[in-house]
Structure formats: C-alpha cells, structure tokens
Amino acid sequence: MKPSLxxxxxxxxxxxILFSLSTVGIFTYxxxxxxxxxxxxxxxxxxxxxxxxxxxxxxxxxxRVSNSILSQQSVKxxxxxxxxxxxxxxxxxxxxxQDVFQKIFITYPTQIHMIxxxxxxxxxxxxxxxxxxSMTVDPSPRYEELKAKxxxxxxxAILNTALMDGERVVTIARKIRGYSSYAVKGILAIELNESELSTLWNNVDLGENGFxxxxxxxGSVVYSPDGGTRSEVASTDLGxxxxxxxNTRFIEKVSGKDMLIVSHKSGYSSWSLAVALPLDELREPISGIRSTxxxxxxxTLAIALFLAYRFGYSIVRPIRTLKNGMRQTEKGNWIRIESKRRNDEIGGLIHSYNLMVSRLSDMIERVYDTELTNQKTQLQLQAIELERHKAEFQALQLQINPHFLYNTLETINCYAIVQDSGEISEMVEAMAYMLRYSIQTNLEEVTLANELxxxxxxxxxxxxxxxxxxEIEVLTPPSLLLSRMVRLTLQPIVENIFQHAFVDGFETRHYIRIDTRLEDGELLVIVEDNGVGMTEEKLAKLRKRLDRNRLVEEAAASHGRRGGIGLVNVHRRIQMVxxxxxxxxxxxxxxxxxxxVLRMPSEVRLQWRPELELMNA
Structure with missing residues (x-):
C-alpha cells in the first residue's frame, strides 16, 4: 500500500483523539x-x-447481670x-x-439461653x-474448662463454647468466691443466644451477599451467619x-468469591468484628461509570474521526489535483490546473505551479531545439569515430592473420607425411585444431564435449x-556432454596439473580424473589428481588470489613462471560469464x-561479454 497523506x-x-479520550477517561475512572x-x-x-x-x-x-447474681447471699x-x-x-x-435466675429470664427473655x-x-x-x-450432663469437664479460661x-471471660454440644451461644463466665472466705469456690456462666447478636445488624445494608x-x-469464630463460613474461617488462617x-482492611477469597474484609477490634472484649462484602457488588457503581x-x-471518537476525515479530505483533495497536474507535466503535457479560487497557502501553491508550468513550457521548447542541434552534431562525430575504429581494427587483423598460421601448419604436416613422420603429423594436426579452437571468439556455442x-x-x-x-579418466555421463561451458576452461586446468602436480615425473600410480555431475542446480566439472598437492600456506594464497576476482595480467607473469595464473584466469572467466x-x-x-571443481549453472545459455572477447583476443 502506497503512503497517503x-x-x-x-x-x-x-x-x-484516542490519547485525549483515553487520558480523560482513565483519569476520570x-x-x-x-x-x-x-x-x-x-x-x-x-x-x-x-x-x-x-x-x-x-x-x-x-x-452487670453477673454482678447482680454474685451479690446474692444465697449464691455464696x-x-x-x-x-x-x-x-x-x-x-x-x-x-x-426462683429468686435469682427467673427474675433475670423475665428481664431478658430472648437474649439469655441458660444460666x-x-x-x-x-x-x-x-x-x-x-x-x-433435669440436665443430665456431667458438668465436671465444663467446670475445668471455665476455671482454666x-x-x-x-x-x-467471653467464650464461644457451650455446656451442651451443638448449641450456638456466647458464654460470659467469671469465678465466684465463697461467703465465708476469699477463696474461689465456683464458676458463674451465662449463655447468650448467638442469634441475638445479629439484631445489631438488622438495620445495616451489607448488600445481597455481604455478611x-x-x-x-x-481468632475462633464466635458468630457467623452460617456454618459454612465458620468452617471456612476455621480451616484457614483468616481468623x-x-x-x-x-483494625484491618484487605481482600480475601471467601466461599469462592473475592471479598473485601474490614475488621474492628473491641477494646472491651478483645473480639474482632469483621464485615465481608463482595467486590463485584462494591464495584458495581464503578462498572456503571466505566460503561458510561x-x-x-x-x-465522541466516532464524531471526532468523522470531523478529522472531513478536515483531512479538504486538505488532501487540492493536493491530489496538484499531484495529477505534475504527473501530466512529467509526461510532457504542460497543463494548467483549473480549480476554485482559494486565498490560503494551497491556493498560492496552485497559482505558483501554474506560473511555473507556463515558464517551463517556454524554456523546454528552447532547450529542445538546442538539444536537437547538439544531438545531430554528436551523431556526426560518433560516425567519424566509428569509422576510425573500424580502420584500426582492420589494421590489427591484417597484422595477426590466422590463415597464415593455418597454412604454415598444413605445410609442416605435408612435409611430415612425405617424410613418413607420423609423430610430427599427429602433433601438427593436434596443434592446428587447438589453435583454431583457441582463437575463435564465439563463446556462446561451447559445450562440454568441445572442451573435452x-x-x-x-x-x-x-x-x-x-x-x-x-590416459585421463573421464566419468562424464553422455547426457551432460552437450552442457554449455566457457571456452578454454578445462584444458588450462589439465595443463596446470602437468606443470605443478607431477613435477618429479610421472609414475604408474598417477592419475587425472574428470568427473561431471549436477548438484543443486549447478553443473560441477571435477578435476582430480594424486600428485604432490599443496601446503596449507600455498593453498591459502591461491584461494586469496581467487577471491580478488581479477584477471592475472600477462605483464605480471612475464618476469618468471608463477603458479596459479591459469587457474585464476579460468576462475575469473567463469565469473565474468x-x-x-x-x-x-x-x-x-x-x-x-x-x-x-568448476562450478557453473546448469542449462543456462552463455551470455557474451565484451571483456571476454578482449581477453581472448
């Protein structure tokens, strides 16, 4: 997608707009x-x-009720x-x-469960x-418990235990002294109905699921609205x-819900009164604010984007008109832009463009006439220069005429036949073929068979x-004989082997093997020998020369024999093609x-390059 203003x-x-709305919305929320x-x-x-x-x-x-009981003489x-x-x-x-307990029960008919x-x-x-x-329960364990607490x-002492198992009461207990001595002689216990505590919360709105x-x-539960809460608090360290x-405030998961726990510690009884409110109910007003x-x-975003689109379109439309006019100018159509008159910067830009088009149209016509005259002059000069190069090329060709060499070799061959010298005849004929193959300049029709x-x-x-x-061992499949190659790449490698691999003479164990194969879309011609090989230092220098991607000049080699010149030139010839x-x-x-290994693309037609012609010449 192209960039668009x-x-x-x-x-x-x-x-x-999003930044403004999100900032205001988040801050408000x-x-x-x-x-x-x-x-x-x-x-x-x-x-x-x-x-x-x-x-x-x-x-x-x-x-105070317990004080009134303790003050009774009959009790002591x-x-x-x-x-x-x-x-x-x-x-x-x-x-x-009759005289003590019943009066208290009459005064507090619902609050007190037992005395x-x-x-x-x-x-x-x-x-x-x-x-x-008649109360058949054994009070001895209860007495020991209350005496200890x-x-x-x-x-x-305020306890959440009862005399009878299963009773949900709160017990107020204290020790009693005797009538005749100051020593402790017993325990007074008043059991209050636990449900009476909930009357204190009847007028308090704790929500649908608050308690x-x-x-x-x-940390033991004295009162809870249900047994499940009591057991859950008892099974955790919440209490x-x-x-x-x-006085604490924190969030805890109770009965599978996230609850806000707020507690207050009583200075009188050391009890902790706690309220649990579901977070989803507490944050319901916040959810309403978020939705709003x-x-x-x-x-607001939709309205603002619509206004932004209208504003942007009012700016981009004249710019697109100006752009289309400039495209016509690129094509050579010097057309003025016709648009509504505007007094802003864009109107001034369109006016300047129309003025520029008018002036450039006149200047281009004058430049075109001048350029046409110059081109005619250049064509005449180029024609003269081409004729001069043709003359120089013909002169060079006359200086090195291959037909003279062919005729000379044919003459030597005839003398060899007359003298019955088959060796000379065979050498001259092979030399003639090699010379004719070497001086040809048509590089695009060379095949692997030609090189072999x-x-x-x-x-x-x-x-x-x-x-x-x-004998050279050739392992080339017949299907690859017509594969295209660069001229004069295989023979210089074989010659290099004779010069450098077998410097101490040829032995029966020596061999040269030429193998050809296709791998990963490449034509690989592999030439192997079992000669003296190279040291790592010499191999590194040769590879460094190959990496330079430059032909070896004949002048550089004229001062003496330097190994690897033919290899470097073959390497560079393949790269140039x-x-x-x-x-x-x-x-x-x-x-x-x-x-x-000679690496070349498979089934690719060679392309002629001028530098190859110059190198071959």
Missing part, C-alpha cells in the same frame, strides 16, 4: 473509583465501629454448703432459680430459659490474621612431449593430491 492525517488525528472505594471504606468502618460499640454495650449489660452460701447435705442442696437450688453455677465441691445449679430440664481476679462475623481473641491485626465512559468515549576434445588434442601433443601415453557466485573451488593436501 490522507491516511497519515487520519492516523495522527486518531492517535491524538480512576478518580471516581478511588472516591467510591474511599466512601465505601468510610461507610463500612463507621458501621462496624457502631456495631462494635453496641456489642460491647450489650456485653457490659450482661456483666451455696458454694460453702456441705455437698453431702441433699436437703440443703435442694433448698439452695429452688431459692436461686448455671458450677461449684468447686462438685454440685451445680442449672436453669434454662423457658424450658426447665476465666481470670482469677474475678473478671469476665458479618465475630472472632474471639484467638488469626484478623485477630492479630487490630466507554459509551460516551466511543460516540580440446583436452584430447592437448594430450596428443603432451604424449610426444613426455615420451609415453598418459555467469556471475561472481560461480567459479573454481580448490581443495588440496600435501602429498595426497588436488581437487578442482
């Missing part, structure tokens, strides 16, 4: 959320403090009686129930509100954290030079031989 304007407007959270926390803290004060007041009331005398006197036990039981006195002598008096029973100074619960100083933290903010923001035939003629001459035949990714790859080990 209208898209860029629209994109930047979109960024500015965060501030509103913080304000609502603060108000909720303040409301819950006030509620829980008031409820805690009411709870403490109610507990203080029942502490009961603790000093002889436990074996059953009549006296009956008398005190009846008196205390009982446990004596150190093993006797006890029980009275249950509105339902008297109540203070010795006569202060009250409160009370913990004692050790201990609330009891040890004083998003709705208003999207509507050129190597064969070279081996004919080489046979007479070394005095015996040396097929590209720098092709050429020679050389591997060699000292004493083991050398492997040279």
């Amino acid at each position: 209208s898209r860029e304007l629209f994109f930047y407007f979109l960024i500015v 965060l501030k509103s959320s913080a304000a609502i959270d603060k108000q909720v926390e303040k409301y819950i803290s006030t509620v829980i403090e008031n409820a805690g004060a009411q709870t403490d007041l109610q507990l203080e009331t029942f502490e 005398q009961f603790l000093d009686m002889d436990p074996k006197d059953s009549y006296e036990y009956y008398h005190f039981t009846k008196t205390i129930r 009982y006195i446990l004596g150190d002598h093993g006797l006890s008096i029980f009275d249950q509100n509105q339902s008297f029973s 109540t203070p010795d100074n006569g202060g009250i 409160f619960f009370i913990l004692d100083a050790e 201990q954290r609330i009891a040890s933290g004083g 903010t998003i709705t208003v923001g999207l509507a 035939n050129h190597v064969r003629n070279y081996m004919i001459i080489q046979k007479h030079r070394i005095g015996h035949e040396f 097929f590209g720098d990714e092709y050429g020679l790859r050389i591997d060699s080990s000292l004493g083991e031989g050398t492997r040279i």
Whole structure:
C-alpha cells in the first residue's frame, strides 16, 4: 500500500483523539473509583465501629447481670454448703432459680439461653430459659474448662463454647468466691443466644451477599451467619490474621468469591468484628461509570474521526489535483490546473505551479531545439569515430592473420607425411585444431564435449612431449556432454596439473580424473589428481588470489613462471560469464593430491561479454 497523506492525517488525528479520550477517561475512572472505594471504606468502618460499640454495650449489660447474681447471699452460701447435705442442696437450688435466675429470664427473655453455677465441691445449679430440664450432663469437664479460661481476679471471660454440644451461644463466665472466705469456690456462666447478636445488624445494608462475623481473641469464630463460613474461617488462617491485626482492611477469597474484609477490634472484649462484602457488588457503581465512559468515549471518537476525515479530505483533495497536474507535466503535457479560487497557502501553491508550468513550457521548447542541434552534431562525430575504429581494427587483423598460421601448419604436416613422420603429423594436426579452437571468439556455442576434445588434442601433443601415453579418466555421463561451458576452461586446468602436480615425473600410480555431475542446480566439472598437492600456506594464497576476482595480467607473469595464473584466469572467466557466485573451488593436501571443481549453472545459455572477447583476443 502506497503512503497517503490522507491516511497519515487520519492516523495522527486518531492517535491524538484516542490519547485525549483515553487520558480523560482513565483519569476520570480512576478518580471516581478511588472516591467510591474511599466512601465505601468510610461507610463500612463507621458501621462496624457502631456495631462494635453496641456489642460491647450489650456485653457490659450482661456483666452487670453477673454482678447482680454474685451479690446474692444465697449464691455464696451455696458454694460453702456441705455437698453431702441433699436437703440443703435442694433448698439452695429452688431459692436461686426462683429468686435469682427467673427474675433475670423475665428481664431478658430472648437474649439469655441458660444460666448455671458450677461449684468447686462438685454440685451445680442449672436453669434454662423457658424450658426447665433435669440436665443430665456431667458438668465436671465444663467446670475445668471455665476455671482454666476465666481470670482469677474475678473478671469476665467471653467464650464461644457451650455446656451442651451443638448449641450456638456466647458464654460470659467469671469465678465466684465463697461467703465465708476469699477463696474461689465456683464458676458463674451465662449463655447468650448467638442469634441475638445479629439484631445489631438488622438495620445495616451489607448488600445481597455481604455478611458479618465475630472472632474471639484467638481468632475462633464466635458468630457467623452460617456454618459454612465458620468452617471456612476455621480451616484457614483468616481468623488469626484478623485477630492479630487490630483494625484491618484487605481482600480475601471467601466461599469462592473475592471479598473485601474490614475488621474492628473491641477494646472491651478483645473480639474482632469483621464485615465481608463482595467486590463485584462494591464495584458495581464503578462498572456503571466505566460503561458510561466507554459509551460516551466511543460516540465522541466516532464524531471526532468523522470531523478529522472531513478536515483531512479538504486538505488532501487540492493536493491530489496538484499531484495529477505534475504527473501530466512529467509526461510532457504542460497543463494548467483549473480549480476554485482559494486565498490560503494551497491556493498560492496552485497559482505558483501554474506560473511555473507556463515558464517551463517556454524554456523546454528552447532547450529542445538546442538539444536537437547538439544531438545531430554528436551523431556526426560518433560516425567519424566509428569509422576510425573500424580502420584500426582492420589494421590489427591484417597484422595477426590466422590463415597464415593455418597454412604454415598444413605445410609442416605435408612435409611430415612425405617424410613418413607420423609423430610430427599427429602433433601438427593436434596443434592446428587447438589453435583454431583457441582463437575463435564465439563463446556462446561451447559445450562440454568441445572442451573435452580440446583436452584430447592437448594430450596428443603432451604424449610426444613426455615420451609415453598418459590416459585421463573421464566419468562424464553422455547426457551432460552437450552442457554449455566457457571456452578454454578445462584444458588450462589439465595443463596446470602437468606443470605443478607431477613435477618429479610421472609414475604408474598417477592419475587425472574428470568427473561431471549436477548438484543443486549447478553443473560441477571435477578435476582430480594424486600428485604432490599443496601446503596449507600455498593453498591459502591461491584461494586469496581467487577471491580478488581479477584477471592475472600477462605483464605480471612475464618476469618468471608463477603458479596459479591459469587457474585464476579460468576462475575469473567463469565469473565474468555467469556471475561472481560461480567459479573454481580448490581443495588440496600435501602429498595426497588436488581437487578442482568448476562450478557453473546448469542449462543456462552463455551470455557474451565484451571483456571476454578482449581477453581472448
């Protein structure tokens, strides 16, 4: 997609609008959320403090009730009686129930569940509100429990345990001294109905799923709305954290929901009153603010984007008109732009463009006439220069006429036949073929078969030079014989092997192998020998010369023989035809031989390059 000014304007407007709306929306949402959270926390803290004060007041009331019981003379005398006197036990039981307990039950008919006195002598008096029973339960374990948990100074202890298992009560207990001595003689316990505590919260709106619960100083549940909450708090460290933290506020998962826990620690009873409110209900107003903010923001964004589109279009439309006019100018059509008159910067730009077109049209006509005259002059000069080059080329051709060389070699061949010298005749004929093949300049019609035939003629001459035949092993499939190659690339490599690989003479174990194959879309011609090979230093220098991608000048080699000149030139010839990714790859080990790979593309028609002609010439 091509860059467009209208898209860029629209994109930047979109960024500015989104940034503004998101900044305002997020800031408003965060501030509103913080304000609502603060108000909720303040409301819950006030509620829980008031409820805690009411709870403490109610507990203080029942502490005063316990004081009134302890002040009764009959109660203290009961603790000093002889436990074996059953009549006296009956008398005190009846008196205390009628004169003490019943009056308290009348005053607090719903709050008190049971009142009982446990004596150190093993006797006890029980009275249950509105339902008297003989109470067959053994009070001894209860007496030991209350004795251990109540203070010795006569202060009250508030417990969440009951005399009867399964009763949900709150127990206010304190130690009682006897009538005749200051020693502790028993325990007074008042069991309050746990449900009466919930009346303190009836007028408090805790939401649909909110609830409160009370913990004692050790973190055990004194009151909770249901048994599930009691067991869940007991199975975790939530109660201990609330009891040890004083006034706390944190988020906890209760009954599978994220709840806001706010607690208040009572200074009177050391209880912790806690409220649990679901976060989703607390944040429902915040969700409404978020939905409203998003709705208003999207509507504002749509309107703002529409206005941005209209504004951008009003700017881009005249620019597109100016662009189309410039395209016509590029094509040589000097056309003025006709548009509504505008007094802004774009109107001034269109006016300047029309003025420029008028002036450039006149100047181009004058320049065109001048250029046409200059081109005619240049053509005349080029024609003269071409004629001069043709004359120089013909002169050079006359100086090096290959027909003279062909005729000379044919004459030598005739003398050799007359003299019955087959060796000379064979050498001259092979030399004539090689010369004719070498001086041809048509590089595009060379095949692998041509190169192998050129190597064969070279081996004919080489046979007479070394005095015996040396056969080259050719492993080329017939299907690759017509593969196209660069002229004069294979014979220089074979010649290089004779000059450098077999410097100490030829032995029967020596061989030269030419292998041809196709790999990964490349034609690989592999020439191997088992000669002396090269040292790592010499191989590195040769590879460095190949990497230079330059032909070796004859002048550089005229001062003496330098190894690798033919290889470098073959490497560069292949690169000049097929590209720098092709050429020679050389591997060699000292004493083991050398492997040279000619890499060329497969089934690619060679392209003529002038530098090849110059090099071949």
